[in-house]
Amino acid sequence: MEAIWFILVGLAAGWLAGRLIAGGGSNVIGYIIIGVFGSVLGGVLFDVLGLSTGSGIFGKLIVATVGAITFLLLLHVIKKP
Template identity: 90%
Template structure:
């Protein structure tokens, strides 16, 4: 059941990041990939900064969305000619 929540939160975070940052994916699989990578990046980022968002779904979604936005911005920097 935990894996299903992880995927659903990743999907929502990827979709939100894709709406805020262009090039964030255009399919369900794309949103899930961006969101899952964002969850990992956000978790590390929040841990390094010592920021706590709580343990609820909203906190996890916040961390994943911030991480997904960071991931997309890094991709833009890397892909920039």
């Protein structure tokens, strides 16, 4: 059941990040991938910075969205010629 929530939060975070970052649009699978990578990256960033959003679903969504936005920004930097 936890894996389903992880995928759903990843989907929502990927979709939000895709809407907030120009050129971040994708399909459902792309949003899930962006969101899942973002969840991991956001978790690491929040841990390193000593930040906490709580343990609820909205806290997880915030961490995943921040991580997905960071992931998309890194991809934009890497892809620039």
